Every structure is written in structure tokens, then in C-alpha cells.
Amino acid sequence: MTLGENIKKARRRCSLTQEQLAVEMALPTSAIAKWEDNTEKPGVYRLRLLAKVLNVSVDDLLESKEVTGRPVMDEINSLAQLGAEGKNTSRDRMNNAKNSDGETRVSAVEFGRQMTGEETMSDSNQTALSQDTEQRPQQFIDAAGTQGQPPQLPGIPGFVQGQPPQQPGIPGFVQEQPPQGYAHPMQNMSAPKRQRIRPNGKRYFSARTIVFPIVFLVLYFVIQMLGTALAGLSYFASDSFASLMDTSLDLADMIREMIKAIGVPALLYSTPVQILLFAIFLWYQKRKNPQYLLLRPNHASVFPLALGIAFGSLGLATLFILLFDMLAKFSPFWQNVMVTYQQSTEVLQGVDLLLTTLCVAILVPIAEELLFRGIIAEEIRQVAPDWLAILLSGVIFALVHGNLIQILYVLPLGFILGAAYIWTNTIWVPILIHVVFNFFGSIVSTQFADNETAVTVYTIFLLVMIPLGIICFVIINRMFRKDKKAAVGKPA
Numbered sequence: 001m002t003l004g005e006n007i008k009k010a011r012r013r014c015s016l017t018q019e020q021l022a023v024e025m026a027l028p029t030s031a032i033a034k035w036e037d038n039t040e041k042p043g044v045y046r047l048r049l050l051a052k053v054l055n056v057s058v059d060d061l062l063e064s065k066e067v068t069g070r071p072v073m074d075e076i077n078s079l080a081q082l083g084a085e086g087k088n089t090s091r092d093r094m095n096n097a098k099n100s101d102g103e104t105r106v107s108a109v110e111f112g113r114q115m116t117g118e119e120t121m122s123d124s125n126q127t128a129l130s131q132d133t134e135q136r137p138q139q140f141i142d143a144a145g146t147q148g149q150p151p152q153l154p155g156i157p158g159f160v161q162g163q164p165p166q167q168p169g170i171p172g173f174v175q176e177q178p179p180q181g182y183a184h185p186m187q188n189m190s191a192p193k194r195q196r197i198r199p200n201g202k203r204y205f206s207a208r209t210i211v212f213p214i215v216f217l218v219l220y221f222v223i224q225m226l227g228t229a230l231a232g233l234s235y236f237a238s239d240s241f242a243s244l245m246d247t248s249l250d251l252a253d254m255i256r257e258m259i260k261a262i263g264v265p266a267l268l269y270s271t272p273v274q275i276l277l278f279a280i281f282l283w284y285q286k287r288k289n290p291q292y293l294l295l296r297p298n299h300a301s302v303f304p305l306a307l308g309i310a311f312g313s314l315g316l317a318t319l320f321i322l323l324f325d326m327l328a329k330f331s332p333f334w335q336n337v338m339v340t341y342q343q344s345t346e347v348l349q350g351v352d353l354l355l356t357t358l359c360v361a362i363l364v365p366i367a368e369e370l371l372f373r374g375i376i377a378e379e380i381r382q383v384a385p386d387w388l389a390i391l392l393s394g395v396i397f398a399l400v401h402g403n404l405i406q407i408l409y410v411l412p413l414g415f416i417l418g419a420a421y422i423w424t425n426t427i428w429v430p431i432l433i434h435v436v437f438n439f440f441g442s443i444v445s446t447q448f449a450d451n452e453t454a455v456t457v458y459t460i461f462l463l464v465m466i467p468l469g470i471i472c473f474v475i476i477n478r479m480f481r482k483d484k485k486a487a488v489g490k491p492a
Contacts (some may be wrong), residue, residue, distance in 0.1 A: 002038050003035075003038065003041060003061060003062060004035055004036040004037055004038040005036075006060065006061045006062070007032075007035050007036050007050065007054075007061060008036040010054040010055075010056050010060070010061065011032075011036075011054060013054075014054055014055065016054075017487070018032045018033055018036075019290060019291070020291060021053065021054075023289060023290065023291065024053050025046070025049065025050065025053060027046075047061065202382065202383055202384070203382045203383050204383065205383045205384075206383070208379065209379050209380065209382070209383050212375060212379050213375065213376040213379055213380075213396070216278065216281070216371055216375050216376075217371070217376075217396075217400075219274075219277065220274060220367075220371055220400075223270045223273050223274050223277070224266070224270045224274075226269075226270065227266045227267070227268075227269035227270025227271075227273070228262060228266040228270070230266075230269050231262045231265040231266040231268075231269055232258075232262050232266075234265065235258065235261050235262050235265070240261060241258075241261075244257055244258070256343065256346075259347060260346065260347050260349075260350070260351070263347040263348075263351075264347075264348070264351050264352075264355055264356055264359050264360070267359040267360065267363065267364060268355065268358070268359050268363075271359065271363035271364055271366075271367045272363065274367040274370075274371070275363065275366055275367045275370060278367065278370035278371055278374060278375060279370060281375065282370065282374050282375065292378060292382070293374055293378060293427060294378075294421065294422070294424075294425045294426050294427060295426055295427060295428070296425060296426060297424050297425055297426040297428070297429065298424065298425045298479065298480075298483050299424075299479060301479075302424040302426070302429055302476060302479070303428075303429065303432060305472040305475055305476055306420065306424070306429045306432045306433050306436075306472075307432070307436060308465075308468045308469055308471070308472035309416060309420065309433055309469050309472045309473050309476070310432070310433040310434075310436035310437050310440075310469075311436070311440070311462065311465035311468065311469060312465050312466050312467075312468055312469010312470060312472065312473070313412070313413050313416055313433065313437055313469060314436075314437055314440055314441050314462050314465065315462040315463050315464070315465040315466040315469065316409070316412055316413075316466055316469070317409040317410075317412075317413065317437075317441065318459055318462045318463060319463060319466070320405075320408060320409035320412075321405070321409060322459075324337070324338055324341075324405055324408070325338060337404050337405055338405065340403060340404075340405075341403055341404075341405040341406065344403055344406075345442075345446070348360065348442055348443070348446050349446050349449070353443070353447075356443060357439065357443050360438055360439075360442050360443060361435055361438045361439035361442070361443055362435060364438065365431055365434035365435045365437075365438055366431055366435075368397070368434065369417070369421075369427060369430050369431045369434055370427070372393050372396065372397045372400075372414070372417070372418075373393060373417060373418060373421040373427060373430050374427055376392075376393045376396060377389045377390070377392075377393035377418050377421060377422075380392055380393065381422065386422050389418065389422065390415055390418035390419050390422065391415070391418075393414065393418045394411060394413075394414030394415040394417070394418050395411070395414065396414075397410065397413075397414035397417070397418075398410045398411040398413075398414050413437065416433070416473065417430040417433060417434060418430075419473075419476075419477070420433060420476065422480075423476050423477055423479070423480035424476060424480070425480075425483075444458075445458065
């Protein structure tokens with residue numbers, strides 16, 4: 001197998017695409033493609049870095065063959081010489097430069113090539129040559145044996161012609177000082193930075209996996225509190241607050257009315273700021289790592305399937321609420337919990353329909369999906385299996401809602417949204433599901449809350465949608481698994 005075939009085989013074994021490998025190598029994707037097509041070859045440094053990223057040895061990439069009694073490092077030297085020819089065309093003049101007495105000097109690589117057909121350097125000579133390369137000072141001795149300053153070769157700034165080391169059985173050998181380029185000796189190279197990627201394509205765990213989700217969760221709540229404070233100040237300065245104070249309502253009812261008046265405006269003030277902040281962060285991360293935020297769906301059919309999943313999720317949430325309502329008839333604890341939940345839903349009643357729809361059904365889903373799927377789930381997905389990213393992001397998403405009833409029926413929704421994000425390969429699908437869920441669950445349902453017949457029909461409709469949602473969910477999962485197998489099996 002050729003070097004390019006070995007690179008492609010090792011990359012596919014690690015389940016990496018050419019784009020992912022290019023990101024880890026800090027190279028354009030075209031460079032990886034040229035290596036695998038054997039149109040170009042990597043230099044020595046790139047070859048060793050490539051072997052480390054792919055979790056193989058250099059010998060594995062070069063097939064570890066013996067060439068006329070010389071080890072595989074000769075092939076590495078050949079690669080280095082090939083890379084140098086592309087960037088340092090003046091080396092041809094340097095290698096063929098003549099002494100004053102007419103004797104042609106040759107480089108170490110060229111001399112090794114000449115020697116392979118006649119004899120192999122002994123181990124003692126190799127050791128002595130290595131020691132002389134590292135320890136012997138660079139000096140120049142002319143044809144008469146006089147030590148002097150090394151000459152400057154015209155056209156090659158900074159080039160110094162070295163002194164021929166005195167090695168028995170190696171007449172005329174010249175040790176040259178390597179120019180800047182790909183053909184540096186390995187002892188002069190700076191050590192590559194530690195690669196933060198594992199063979200399965202996931203990054204190693206780091207502090208950012210914990211710090212970033214915590215920081216943005218704190219910012220999420222801080223912005224919400226600031227929006228609530230701003231909405232409260234606007235309300236206290238309005239005539240509505242003065243009218244409320246003139247009424248004969250008790251303190252609890254007054255607080256409930258104030259929360260109702262402040263709730264939606266607070267969302268209007270806070271959610272645009274949250275969306276802007278999260279979007280800037282995700283845009284910056286996407287520039288650094290093209291695989292960070294999933295944006296492009298694998299299939300266009302995932303969007304109609306997402307609608308089925310959204311209605312199925314609504315039916316599942318309705319089933320949970322019916323169950324809790326039944327428990328409230330037999331348990332004082334669940335009765336108090338249900339009363340608290342119903343009071344929280346009354347905040348949306350009697351408020352401007354257009355404003356409520358904009359905030360609750362559009363802005364809130366976008367902000368929450370950018371945070372919980374775009375940042376939290378993505379940070380976990382970068383270092384952990386997909387199922388763990390779905391699980392943890394769903395749990396955090398549910399706990400943020402605070403109310404026990406909402407936590408319990410939102411928990412399955414969080415798992416569904418996380419799975420939809422990863423399985424469909426785009427953030428737009430969970431946003432669509434969340435928008436539909438909030439619109440029909442919080443806006444539409446409150447419009448006929450006083451009509452018992454309409455509530456019954458709507459409840460039956462949502463319960464019937466549960467099997468449809470399950471079917472759509474299974475179809476998306478099968479599409480994801482099929483695409484994953486195809487990505488591993490097909491050549492890039």
C-alpha cells in the first residue's frame with residue numbers, strides 16, 4: 001500500500017473525516033486530500049504529527065519496510081528531501097557547489113543515497129557521525145588545510161558551508177548546516193503541542209467542558225433577573241400600578257397581578273440579549289472548529305418528522321399532567337404542587353396575544369436551544385458519547401424550569417430535543433420542535449381554557465399524537481444510524 005492509502009486507512013479507523021483531521025493538523029482539507037491521493041507527501045514534522053493524531057506509528061504509515069538494508073528512517077529522509085525541494089530550490093546549487101580544487105561536495109542525504117547501492121554504514125560510523133553532527137563546531141577548512149571563516153554562497157542568505165567531519169572510510173563527506181525549511185534535523189525541531197483528540201474523534205476532557213456551561217447558565221439567569229428588574233421598574237412607573245394599589249385586593253392577589261403584568265415584558269427585554277450573547281459565542285467557536293455547532297441537516301425530511309415529534313411530545317406532556325391531576329385527588333402534596341403549577345400558567349392569560357406569542361413561542365425557544373443544545377450539549381458531545389450529552393443536557397434543561405410539575409413533564413422533552421439535535425445534525429430541528437411545543441402548549445391551550453368541551457377535544461387530539469411522535473422519532477433514529485454507518489464505510 002502507498003503512503004496515501006495508509007493515511008486514509010488510519011483516518012477511517014479513527015472515524016475521522018478529512019475535515020476533522022485537517023482541523024487537528026491545523027491544515028486545509030485540500031492538504032489531507034492531496035496526501036491521500038499521493039499527489040503530495042507530508043514533511044517529516046507533519047508525518048510524525050499525523051502519526052500521533054491517528055494513534056499509529058510512522059512505520060505503520062510507511063509500512064515499515066527494509067530498503068536495501070537501511071531502516072525506514074531513510075524513507076523519512078527522502079520525504080524531508082522532497083519537501084525541501086519544493087521550498088528551497090537553492091539547495092540544488094548548494095549540494096553541487098565545488099571547492100576551490102574542483103572537488104564536488106555533497107550533502108548528507110545525497111551521500112547516503114550514493115552509499116546504499118555499494119555499502120552500508122557501520123553502526124560505529126553512524127554513532128560517530130551523529131555525535132559529530134551534534135557536538136562538532138561548524139568550521140571551514142580550505143583545500144590547503146587552513147582554517148578560516150566559512151564562505152557565503154551567493155543567492156542564499158545566511159547559508160554556511162560546514163567543515164567535512166574527519167570520519168574514516170567516508171572521504172569527501174560534507175556536513176552542511178540545514179537551511180530553514182522542512183528538512184530540519186529532528187533534534188532542532190520544537191516539540192509539537194499535545195494533541196487534544198482521541199482516536200474516536202472526541203476531544204480529551206478539559207476544564208472548559210464544565211466551566212463554559214456553568215458560566216452561560218449564570219449569564220442566562222443574570223440576564224433574566226435584569227430583564228425582570230427593568231420590566232418591574234417600567235410597571236411601577238406606569239398608571240397600571242397606581243390603579244392596582246387603589247383596589248381592595250389582598251397582598252397575595254396583588255403580587256400575582258404584578259407578576260402577571262411583569263412576566264411577558266421581562267421575557268421581551270431579556271431573551272433578545274440572551275440570543276445575541278449565545279449566538280456570538282457559538283459563531284466564534286464555529287470559526288475555530290467547524291464541527292462545533294451542527295447546522296446542516298442530513299436530510300430535508302427531518303423537518304416534517306420534527307412536527308410529528310413536537311405534537312407527540314405535547315401529547316406526552318398532557319399525559320403527565322393528567323396523571324399528576326389524578327394524584328392530586330388523593331395526595332395533599334400533589335394537590336399543592338398542582339395549585340402552584342396552575343398559578344404559574346395563569347401569568348400568560350389576559351396578556352396581549354401577539355406579544356405573548358413573540359416571547360413565549362419564538363424568542364424563548366431560540367434562546368433556550370442555543371444554550372442547552374448549542375452550548376451545553378455541544379460541550380459535552382465534544383468529549384463524551386452522544387447519549388451522555390443527550391442525558392445531561394436534558395436533565396439540566398428540566399431543572400432550570402423550577403416548578404416540579406414542569407420539571408417532570410419537561411424532562412422527556414429535554415431528552416427528545418437533545419436526541420433530535422444530534423440525530424438530525426442541525427440545531428434548527430430542536431428549535432422547530434420547541435417552538436411548536438410552546439405555541440400549542442402555552443398559547444393555543446390558554447385561549448380556550450374556559451371552554452370545557454374544547455379542552456376535552458384538544459386533550460384527546462394530543463393523546464392520539466403520541467404514537468405518531470414515537471414513529472417519527474424512530475425514523476429519525478434509523479436515518480441517523482444509517483448515515484453513521486455510511487460515513488464510516490465509504491471512502492472520503
